[in-house]
Amino acid sequence: MSALPISALDEAAALADADMLEIERPDGDPEAVPPVPNSGLRVTSAKLLAYLFSKIVGGSGIRLSLASGTLTLESGGASSVEVAGASATLSLAHANRFIRFNNATAQTVTIPPQSSVAWPDDCQLEGAQWGAGAVSFVAGSGVTLRKAADISATSGGQYKPLGIKRVALNEWLLFGQFGGA
Incomplete structure:
Protein backbone atom coordinates (compact mmCIF):
# COMPACT_ATOMS: atom_id res chain seq x y z
CA MET A 1 0.00 0.00 0.00
CA SER A 75 -34.29 10.31 16.66
CA GLY A 76 -34.16 8.45 19.91
CA GLY A 77 -37.22 10.24 21.22
CA ALA A 78 -37.63 10.25 24.97
CA SER A 79 -34.52 9.89 27.09
CA SER A 80 -36.28 7.36 29.31
CA VAL A 81 -38.68 4.52 28.71
CA GLU A 82 -41.00 2.73 31.11
CA VAL A 83 -41.39 -1.04 31.40
CA ALA A 84 -44.60 -1.98 33.17
CA GLY A 85 -46.40 -5.28 33.60
CA ALA A 86 -45.44 -8.64 35.04
CA SER A 87 -43.08 -9.56 32.20
CA ALA A 88 -41.17 -7.87 29.40
CA THR A 89 -38.56 -8.68 26.78
CA LEU A 90 -35.82 -6.11 26.16
CA SER A 91 -35.33 -4.68 22.66
CA LEU A 92 -33.37 -1.99 20.85
CA ALA A 93 -36.09 0.47 21.92
CA HIS A 94 -34.58 0.21 25.43
CA ALA A 95 -31.00 0.92 24.33
CA ASN A 96 -29.50 4.33 25.13
CA ARG A 97 -32.39 5.25 27.38
CA PHE A 98 -32.95 5.15 31.12
CA ILE A 99 -35.38 2.29 31.81
CA ARG A 100 -37.92 2.74 34.61
CA PHE A 101 -39.03 -0.75 35.64
CA ASN A 102 -42.37 0.33 37.07
CA ASN A 103 -44.79 -2.24 38.43
CA ALA A 104 -46.51 -2.73 41.77
CA THR A 105 -45.71 -6.46 41.74
CA ALA A 106 -42.68 -8.48 40.65
CA GLN A 107 -41.44 -8.19 37.06
CA THR A 108 -39.53 -10.71 34.96
CA VAL A 109 -37.37 -9.16 32.24
CA THR A 110 -35.98 -11.42 29.50
CA ILE A 111 -32.74 -10.65 27.67
CA PRO A 112 -33.28 -12.05 24.16
CA PRO A 113 -30.52 -13.61 22.03
CA GLN A 114 -28.67 -11.89 19.20
CA SER A 115 -30.72 -13.94 16.72
CA SER A 116 -33.85 -12.09 17.92
CA VAL A 117 -32.40 -8.61 18.48
CA ALA A 118 -29.45 -7.11 16.57
CA TRP A 119 -27.68 -5.90 19.72
CA PRO A 120 -24.72 -3.65 18.88
CA ASP A 121 -21.28 -4.41 20.28
CA ASP A 122 -20.78 -3.03 23.81
CA CYS A 123 -24.52 -2.39 24.20
CA GLN A 124 -25.44 -1.31 27.72
CA LEU A 125 -28.92 -0.93 29.21
CA GLU A 126 -29.40 0.98 32.46
CA GLY A 127 -32.32 1.79 34.68
CA ALA A 128 -33.82 1.33 38.12
CA GLN A 129 -36.61 -0.48 39.89
CA TRP A 130 -39.16 2.35 39.87
CA GLY A 131 -42.23 0.61 41.26
CA ALA A 132 -42.63 -1.52 44.37
CA GLY A 133 -42.21 -4.79 42.43
CA ALA A 134 -38.77 -6.38 42.28
CA VAL A 135 -37.21 -6.80 38.82
CA SER A 136 -35.72 -10.20 37.93
CA PHE A 137 -33.56 -10.65 34.83
CA VAL A 138 -33.64 -13.96 32.98
CA ALA A 139 -31.58 -15.12 30.02
CA GLY A 140 -33.37 -15.86 26.76
CA SER A 141 -32.59 -19.01 24.77
CA GLY A 142 -28.82 -19.30 24.26
CA VAL A 143 -28.05 -16.23 26.38
CA THR A 144 -25.57 -16.36 29.26
CA LEU A 145 -26.14 -13.97 32.14
CA ARG A 146 -23.03 -13.23 34.24
CA LYS A 147 -23.13 -11.78 37.75
CA ALA A 148 -21.11 -11.73 40.93
CA ALA A 149 -21.60 -14.83 43.11
CA ASP A 150 -22.89 -12.79 46.04
CA ILE A 151 -25.80 -11.19 44.19
CA SER A 152 -29.00 -12.47 42.66
CA ALA A 153 -30.44 -11.45 39.29
CA THR A 154 -33.19 -9.56 41.14
CA SER A 155 -33.13 -5.83 41.85
CA GLY A 156 -32.15 -4.69 45.33
CA GLY A 157 -35.13 -2.41 45.96
CA GLN A 158 -37.08 0.59 44.79
CA TYR A 159 -35.03 3.34 43.09
CA LYS A 160 -31.84 1.31 43.18
CA PRO A 161 -29.89 1.51 39.90
CA LEU A 162 -29.19 -1.55 37.79
CA GLY A 163 -27.92 -2.40 34.38
CA ILE A 164 -26.73 -5.02 31.94
CA LYS A 165 -23.85 -4.84 29.49
CA ARG A 166 -23.32 -7.05 26.44
CA VAL A 167 -19.76 -8.34 26.81
CA ALA A 168 -19.80 -10.91 23.99
CA LEU A 169 -22.24 -12.50 21.58
CA ASN A 170 -25.20 -13.65 23.72
CA GLU A 171 -23.31 -12.90 26.92
CA TRP A 172 -24.43 -10.17 29.33
CA LEU A 173 -23.07 -8.87 32.65
CA LEU A 174 -25.41 -7.65 35.41
CA PHE A 175 -24.23 -4.64 37.39
CA GLY A 176 -25.73 -2.26 39.91
CA GLN A 177 -27.56 -2.72 43.18
CA PHE A 178 -29.02 -6.21 43.14
CA GLY A 179 -30.28 -8.34 46.01
CA GLY A 180 -28.17 -10.96 47.77
CA ALA A 181 -27.81 -14.47 46.39
Whole structure:
Protein backbone atom coordinates (compact mmCIF):
# COMPACT_ATOMS: atom_id res chain seq x y z
CA MET A 1 0.00 0.00 0.00
CA SER A 2 1.56 3.28 -1.04
CA ALA A 3 1.05 6.44 0.98
CA LEU A 4 -1.10 9.10 -0.63
CA PRO A 5 -2.56 12.16 1.06
CA ILE A 6 -6.34 12.22 1.07
CA SER A 7 -6.30 15.30 -1.17
CA ALA A 8 -4.58 13.25 -3.90
CA LEU A 9 -7.31 10.60 -4.04
CA ASP A 10 -9.87 10.58 -6.84
CA GLU A 11 -13.40 11.25 -5.70
CA ALA A 12 -15.68 8.24 -6.08
CA ALA A 13 -19.19 8.82 -7.35
CA ALA A 14 -20.50 6.39 -4.71
CA LEU A 15 -19.28 3.60 -2.51
CA ALA A 16 -21.02 0.24 -2.55
CA ASP A 17 -21.47 -1.82 0.60
CA ALA A 18 -18.90 -4.32 -0.64
CA ASP A 19 -16.24 -1.76 -1.65
CA MET A 20 -13.07 -2.41 0.32
CA LEU A 21 -11.14 0.37 2.00
CA GLU A 22 -7.54 -0.05 3.07
CA ILE A 23 -6.49 1.55 6.31
CA GLU A 24 -2.84 1.74 7.23
CA ARG A 25 -1.19 2.56 10.54
CA PRO A 26 2.37 3.94 10.22
CA ASP A 27 3.92 1.65 12.80
CA GLY A 28 6.41 -0.16 10.56
CA ASP A 29 10.14 0.52 10.20
CA PRO A 30 11.27 0.94 6.59
CA GLU A 31 14.89 1.33 7.75
CA ALA A 32 14.95 -2.12 9.38
CA VAL A 33 16.59 -5.06 7.63
CA PRO A 34 14.41 -6.57 6.31
CA PRO A 35 11.97 -3.60 6.25
CA VAL A 36 8.97 -3.90 8.56
CA PRO A 37 5.79 -2.85 6.73
CA ASN A 38 3.13 -0.70 8.33
CA SER A 39 0.19 -2.61 9.73
CA GLY A 40 -3.10 -2.30 7.93
CA LEU A 41 -6.46 -3.83 7.40
CA ARG A 42 -9.08 -4.11 4.71
CA VAL A 43 -12.66 -3.40 5.62
CA THR A 44 -15.88 -2.82 3.69
CA SER A 45 -17.06 0.76 3.42
CA ALA A 46 -20.40 -0.21 4.97
CA LYS A 47 -18.76 -1.78 8.02
CA LEU A 48 -16.42 1.18 8.53
CA LEU A 49 -19.24 3.73 8.26
CA ALA A 50 -21.51 1.75 10.56
CA TYR A 51 -18.72 1.55 13.15
CA LEU A 52 -17.90 5.26 12.93
CA PHE A 53 -21.51 6.38 13.14
CA SER A 54 -22.24 4.01 16.04
CA LYS A 55 -19.41 5.65 18.01
CA ILE A 56 -20.64 9.14 17.13
CA VAL A 57 -24.27 8.55 18.04
CA GLY A 58 -23.69 6.10 20.91
CA GLY A 59 -25.35 7.41 24.05
CA SER A 60 -26.97 10.32 22.19
CA GLY A 61 -30.45 8.81 22.04
CA ILE A 62 -30.15 8.51 18.27
CA ARG A 63 -30.51 5.11 16.65
CA LEU A 64 -28.44 4.03 13.66
CA SER A 65 -29.26 1.13 11.35
CA LEU A 66 -27.74 -0.19 8.13
CA ALA A 67 -29.90 -2.33 5.88
CA SER A 68 -29.57 -3.06 2.17
CA GLY A 69 -27.01 -0.32 1.70
CA THR A 70 -29.13 2.34 3.41
CA LEU A 71 -27.80 4.01 6.54
CA THR A 72 -30.66 5.38 8.64
CA LEU A 73 -30.43 7.76 11.60
CA GLU A 74 -33.52 7.98 13.80
CA SER A 75 -34.29 10.31 16.66
CA GLY A 76 -34.16 8.45 19.91
CA GLY A 77 -37.22 10.24 21.22
CA ALA A 78 -37.63 10.25 24.97
CA SER A 79 -34.52 9.89 27.09
CA SER A 80 -36.28 7.36 29.31
CA VAL A 81 -38.68 4.52 28.71
CA GLU A 82 -41.00 2.73 31.11
CA VAL A 83 -41.39 -1.04 31.40
CA ALA A 84 -44.60 -1.98 33.17
CA GLY A 85 -46.40 -5.28 33.60
CA ALA A 86 -45.44 -8.64 35.04
CA SER A 87 -43.08 -9.56 32.20
CA ALA A 88 -41.17 -7.87 29.40
CA THR A 89 -38.56 -8.68 26.78
CA LEU A 90 -35.82 -6.11 26.16
CA SER A 91 -35.33 -4.68 22.66
CA LEU A 92 -33.37 -1.99 20.85
CA ALA A 93 -36.09 0.47 21.92
CA HIS A 94 -34.58 0.21 25.43
CA ALA A 95 -31.00 0.92 24.33
CA ASN A 96 -29.50 4.33 25.13
CA ARG A 97 -32.39 5.25 27.38
CA PHE A 98 -32.95 5.15 31.12
CA ILE A 99 -35.38 2.29 31.81
CA ARG A 100 -37.92 2.74 34.61
CA PHE A 101 -39.03 -0.75 35.64
CA ASN A 102 -42.37 0.33 37.07
CA ASN A 103 -44.79 -2.24 38.43
CA ALA A 104 -46.51 -2.73 41.77
CA THR A 105 -45.71 -6.46 41.74
CA ALA A 106 -42.68 -8.48 40.65
CA GLN A 107 -41.44 -8.19 37.06
CA THR A 108 -39.53 -10.71 34.96
CA VAL A 109 -37.37 -9.16 32.24
CA THR A 110 -35.98 -11.42 29.50
CA ILE A 111 -32.74 -10.65 27.67
CA PRO A 112 -33.28 -12.05 24.16
CA PRO A 113 -30.52 -13.61 22.03
CA GLN A 114 -28.67 -11.89 19.20
CA SER A 115 -30.72 -13.94 16.72
CA SER A 116 -33.85 -12.09 17.92
CA VAL A 117 -32.40 -8.61 18.48
CA ALA A 118 -29.45 -7.11 16.57
CA TRP A 119 -27.68 -5.90 19.72
CA PRO A 120 -24.72 -3.65 18.88
CA ASP A 121 -21.28 -4.41 20.28
CA ASP A 122 -20.78 -3.03 23.81
CA CYS A 123 -24.52 -2.39 24.20
CA GLN A 124 -25.44 -1.31 27.72
CA LEU A 125 -28.92 -0.93 29.21
CA GLU A 126 -29.40 0.98 32.46
CA GLY A 127 -32.32 1.79 34.68
CA ALA A 128 -33.82 1.33 38.12
CA GLN A 129 -36.61 -0.48 39.89
CA TRP A 130 -39.16 2.35 39.87
CA GLY A 131 -42.23 0.61 41.26
CA ALA A 132 -42.63 -1.52 44.37
CA GLY A 133 -42.21 -4.79 42.43
CA ALA A 134 -38.77 -6.38 42.28
CA VAL A 135 -37.21 -6.80 38.82
CA SER A 136 -35.72 -10.20 37.93
CA PHE A 137 -33.56 -10.65 34.83
CA VAL A 138 -33.64 -13.96 32.98
CA ALA A 139 -31.58 -15.12 30.02
CA GLY A 140 -33.37 -15.86 26.76
CA SER A 141 -32.59 -19.01 24.77
CA GLY A 142 -28.82 -19.30 24.26
CA VAL A 143 -28.05 -16.23 26.38
CA THR A 144 -25.57 -16.36 29.26
CA LEU A 145 -26.14 -13.97 32.14
CA ARG A 146 -23.03 -13.23 34.24
CA LYS A 147 -23.13 -11.78 37.75
CA ALA A 148 -21.11 -11.73 40.93
CA ALA A 149 -21.60 -14.83 43.11
CA ASP A 150 -22.89 -12.79 46.04
CA ILE A 151 -25.80 -11.19 44.19
CA SER A 152 -29.00 -12.47 42.66
CA ALA A 153 -30.44 -11.45 39.29
CA THR A 154 -33.19 -9.56 41.14
CA SER A 155 -33.13 -5.83 41.85
CA GLY A 156 -32.15 -4.69 45.33
CA GLY A 157 -35.13 -2.41 45.96
CA GLN A 158 -37.08 0.59 44.79
CA TYR A 159 -35.03 3.34 43.09
CA LYS A 160 -31.84 1.31 43.18
CA PRO A 161 -29.89 1.51 39.90
CA LEU A 162 -29.19 -1.55 37.79
CA GLY A 163 -27.92 -2.40 34.38
CA ILE A 164 -26.73 -5.02 31.94
CA LYS A 165 -23.85 -4.84 29.49
CA ARG A 166 -23.32 -7.05 26.44
CA VAL A 167 -19.76 -8.34 26.81
CA ALA A 168 -19.80 -10.91 23.99
CA LEU A 169 -22.24 -12.50 21.58
CA ASN A 170 -25.20 -13.65 23.72
CA GLU A 171 -23.31 -12.90 26.92
CA TRP A 172 -24.43 -10.17 29.33
CA LEU A 173 -23.07 -8.87 32.65
CA LEU A 174 -25.41 -7.65 35.41
CA PHE A 175 -24.23 -4.64 37.39
CA GLY A 176 -25.73 -2.26 39.91
CA GLN A 177 -27.56 -2.72 43.18
CA PHE A 178 -29.02 -6.21 43.14
CA GLY A 179 -30.28 -8.34 46.01
CA GLY A 180 -28.17 -10.96 47.77
CA ALA A 181 -27.81 -14.47 46.39
